[in-house]
Amino acid sequence: MSSAHVLFETAAGYCLFTLPPSHADVTSLLANPASILTALPSKDAAGKAPAKGTQVQLTAFEPFESTLDALSATTALVEGKLSKGLKKFIATSLDLEAAKPPSSTLIVADTTLASSIQKKFKEVQVVSNTSVTALMRALREYLTELLAESTGTTLGAKELSAMTLGLSHSLSRYKLKFSPDKVDTMVTHAISLLDSLDKELNTYAMRLREWFGWHFPELGKILQFEGGTYAKVVVALGGDRVAASDAAVAAALMDIVSEEVVSQVQSAAEVSMGTDLAPSDRSHILLLANQVLSLTTYRTQLATYLHHRLTALAPNLTLLVGDILAARLLSHAGSLLGLAKLPASTLQLLGAEKALFRALKSKHATPKYGLLYHASLVGQASGPVKGKIARVLAAKCSLVARVDALGEDDDATQALGLQYKIKLEQRLAQLEGRARKAYVLDNGSSDKKNGKKDKKFVQTAAGAYGEAADAVMPDAADDLEEKKSDKSESKSDKKDKKDKKDKKVKSEMSEKSEKSEKSEKKDKKDKKDKKSKKE
Structure with missing residues (x-):
């Protein structure tokens, strides 16, 4: 029992x-x-x-x-x-x-x-x-x-x-x-905060330009697209355009912008059409400018933190598409493991779900890319090639995401992203008809720890295609010439027949017109004779 x-x-x-x-x-x-x-x-x-x-x-x-x-x-x-x-x-x-x-x-x-x-x-x-x-x-x-x-x-x-x-x-x-989900959560929060900081910085910089523009409107024309530099110049001026003529302020401005820009600022400050500011207004403008500078500094630190976090979490994906886009893909998928489970077709359209369902509902063409539109490879491609390179990029992103999520941390897996990036660049060149870049391994630098040489990629010029080396069978060449001659003869015969037909049609039309004219003249003459007889 x-x-x-x-x-x-x-x-x-x-x-x-x-x-x-x-x-x-x-x-x-x-x-x-x-x-x-x-x-x-x-x-x-x-x-x-x-x-x-x-x-x-x-x-x-x-x-x-x-x-x-x-x-x-x-x-x-x-x-x-x-x-x-x-x-x-x-x-x-x-x-x-x-x-x-x-x-x-x-x-x-x-x-x-x-x-x-x-x-x-x-x-x-x-x-x-x-x-x-x-x-x-x-x-x-x-x-x-x-x-x-x-x-x-x-x-x-x-x-x-x-x-x-x-x-x-x-x-x-x-x-x-x-838990990998907890690490992915850090990346999700970091990229969300980075987006919020970008929006806030744009709002604050625009408000600073409009506010200080009442006092010094010419400065906005001199520094058109530099928000952080504009805030630094406002702080260096102390919120007052009159201080631009001071030697100490000019030296401080030299550390921010070039000497030519400093001379433009000084000359514009002398003939400025702006209004004067009260001390309380000037203090609040300076507070806003300092806030823009502090947010810019923190934004740089956050981007560095995100880069280090992604390099440790998904090194191959980061090499392939960059820090920001890799973080957006992880945030949209929920986690690295969730991104690894997605097929390449779904990953290609991440971020374009509304456009996809709207196209399916209205029976129009579906979108070709979502978040991958911001990848550097897709941006380099021309219009007809963007969809193709986005599809290839999505396939490679799906592969490297699975390697990062489930693979081992060794040198072979970490170099996969670089290899795929080189292949994608060559594929893009092939699609656009440009000369492909050839990459060879060169044993250049040496590794002091184990005595082995470190392999690195070196770009070399692509070889030219030798047309003289092409071989054509003689029989095939003769047949080709005969076919060409037959085609030319048939074309000439068709042209002659067409010309004859056109001449014949024209002659018939002219004969018909002559007959009709003669009959009309005869009718007129008969009518005239009848009329004369009656009279």
């Missing part, structure tokens, strides 16, 4: 319980889980505990050596994996390493873990269903009594509760620290 066992995991270690012969029939036991209470060390109404041969026994107990060991074992259990420690514990406890292992049934709470155990130990019948939960709940209620009777340990409910709490905290910290 086969024995029935229950695998029970605790914060202290692995437990293997053996069910008594009266409850060895697992099917009937799981049909009525409450019957296990008669085999647990609980006292009846008379105050007597069940006999030892009729109650559940703890067959084996393997405590965890440290918190790190417990954390690794719990992580494997959560993922449904069979760890080495649990594998050894089951094999030793059920005597599966013997020549003829006994037939046994193992009850497991987690179905994924049960399937992993069944694949490893095929001689064991593993059972896991919804009825196991009630059985595990009953064992957990009497866990301290079962451990005390079988091992003699004084592990109470308080100690088990403290161990469970500590293990749950460690597991939460582990998931929070190593």
